[in-house]
Amino acid sequence: MRGYVVSLLFAASVIATALPSRAVATPLFVLDTDEASYTLIHRVNPQTGQLTTLGEMPADDIMASLAAVDDNLLYAVSYTGNLYRITVSPFSFTIVGNVGTDTCVGLAYGNGALYGVEGWSGNLVRIDPDRVTATFIAPIVLADGSSIVFGGDLVQAANGTWYLWSNLTNALYTLDVGTAIATPVPSQVQGIGWYTGLAFDYDAGTLYGSAVFDDALVATNPQSGSPTRSVPVCVDCPDVHDLAYGDMASARCTDADRDGVYAEGGSCGPRDCNDGNAAVRPGAAEACNGVDDDCDGAVDDGASAACNDGNACTLGDTCQAGACRPGTPRNCGLLNLVGATCRASDGACCGRLLGGLLPSVTVCLK
Ligand SMILES: [Ca+2]
Ligand SMILES: [Ca+2]
Ligand SMILES: [Ca+2]
Ligand SMILES: [Ca+2]
Numbered sequence: 001m002r003g004y005v006v007s008l009l010f011a012a013s014v015i016a017t018a019l020p021s022r023a024v025a026t027p028l029f030v031l032d033t034d035e036a037s038y039t040l041i042h043r044v045n046p047q048t049g050q051l052t053t054l055g056e057m058p059a060d061d062i063m064a065s066l067a068a069v070d071d072n073l074l075y076a077v078s079y080t081g082n083l084y085r086i087t088v089s090p091f092s093f094t095i096v097g098n099v100g101t102d103t104c105v106g107l108a109y110g111n112g113a114l115y116g117v118e119g120w121s122g123n124l125v126r127i128d129p130d131r132v133t134a135t136f137i138a139p140i141v142l143a144d145g146s147s148i149v150f151g152g153d154l155v156q157a158a159n160g161t162w163y164l165w166s167n168l169t170n171a172l173y174t175l176d177v178g179t180a181i182a183t184p185v186p187s188q189v190q191g192i193g194w195y196t197g198l199a200f201d202y203d204a205g206t207l208y209g210s211a212v213f214d215d216a217l218v219a220t221n222p223q224s225g226s227p228t229r230s231v232p233v234c235v236d237c238p239d240v241h242d243l244a245y246g247d248m249a250s251a252r253c254t255d256a257d258r259d260g261v262y263a264e265g266g267s268c269g270p271r272d273c274n275d276g277n278a279a280v281r282p283g284a285a286e287a288c289n290g291v292d293d294d295c296d297g298a299v300d301d302g303a304s305a306a307c308n309d310g311n312a313c314t315l316g317d318t319c320q321a322g323a324c325r326p327g328t329p330r331n332c333g334l335l336n337l338v339g340a341t342c343r344a345s346d347g348a349c350c351g352r353l354l355g356g357l358l359p360s361v362t363v364c365l366k
Pocket of ligand 1: 254255256257258259260261262263272274275
């Protein structure tokens with residue numbers, strides 16, 4: 001975080017190049033707050049560096065770190081230990097309680113919980129956002145017991161590996177969140193610089209850091225921690241935006257149509273096979289419409305049971321090629337009626353009584 005003594009070791013030269021584009025992108029969020037300038041949360045486009053402001057946090061309770069449960073649910077922890085639950089769209093927040101941590105400089109969501117890195121003690125804490133409790137795991141140290149935490153952030157990659165950035169060594173580590181033991185990445189390069197945020201693009205498989213002094217989003221080699229590509233962040237692009245603390249969060253699970261089912265499947269739960277249509281999701285009723293409504297891979301399976309062509313004179317309507325087709329016509333000839341026909345509204349057979357006392361009267365029998 002910027003509040004720490006400025007390290008002169010961060011002066012990494014990173015090359016500003018366009019990042020590869022993808023049709024679907026993991027939402028990446030940036031906490032752009034400090035003591036003086038902004039109190040904002042943005043979404044950042046990793047291809048262009050464009051910051052899209054999502055909303056404003058309170059200026060009188062400085063936010064220290066940010067995590068994303070999904071694309072619409074974020075958590076932030078303030079210097080005072082307040083845990084904020086944030087809805088992205090429409091933007092709103094509420095304080096769910098105080099988790100009593102000392103300045104959580106890093107925060108990320110994974111394994112069903114929030115994990116925080118305390119900036120001063122170097123403790124790793126596990127925060128249950130529903131019960132609003134913090135469990136102190138241990139001080140983050142290397143296998144030899146030496147401390148490395150001085151600012152930084154953590155993130156869980158798609159394969160489950162946790163990464164930690166240290167602003168003491170300016171380098172990348174893997175982190176065992178059960179023991180708080182950090183291990184240098186295999187080809188670790190130290191002295192890269194300060195990253196105040198780490199994020200992971202789960203679609204592209206790319207690790208990102210926010211280089212707060214360069215005001216840049218940096219794609220980072222997870223084997224070495226070295227920058228591979230960098231793009232300046234901007235609000236009024238291409239003017240470079242002066243990033244404040246710049247803690248980051250990335251949403252592994254996305255639910256664009258807000259039907260409660262995530263598009264990714266896997267660790268995000270049942271997969272929404274159409275995340276642009278809330279009527280289509282696992283567990284939805286299968287309608288006869290040429291669409292796999294319940295996401296089981298079969299179109300219109302079992303939809304005939306609900307088929308009704310609107311004509312009560314056809315029985316056992318079936319779903320064929322996405323439409324309810326008439327079933328067997330009701331046979332009114334079995335009744336003793338002359339000129340009997342079936343009435344579509346209720347399926348009754350209507351005709352004249354045969355040999356009755358009132359042969360001119362039409363009757364309907366169901
Ligand atoms: Ca969905
Ligand atoms: Ca859906
Ligand atoms: Ca189906
Ligand atoms: Ca269907």
